[in-house]
Amino acid sequence: MSEERTTMSGFEPTPTPETAPFWDATSRGELAVQFCTACARYYFYPRPQCPNCGSVHVEWRATTGRARLVSYVINYRPLPPFDPRTPLIVALVELAEGPRMMTNIVGVAPDPDHLPLDLELSVTFVAQGAVQLPVFEPAAAAA
């Protein structure tokens, strides 16, 4: 078994030409998604054409970083590089600007009693390899 496999490295996202603006924004502490100037809608994941109307007139815009909890699972046995002793909340959130994204919820006990649907969330960032990964925490905790 190679050293690379035993250390489980290489799990961090690798920026590509289409996703580099997203990772550049997270490195500045901003959550940015693409905005279509033709139909005035935000979308995610990164694509060169608007998924709503097909326009190529799109640009990157910083979001408010506000979101609400749409759905989640609690993984009680996450694989490395995550700590297998610490439950991981894997969530689908909806940004205030509209797009939904998969992420993790931090800053709250991994307990359904603390994770009501529609919970108001605020983005925060954790280092993962060379990138800053956007995750969310309860908005009250971020205040």
Ligand SMILES: [Zn+2]
């Ligand atoms: Zn559009």
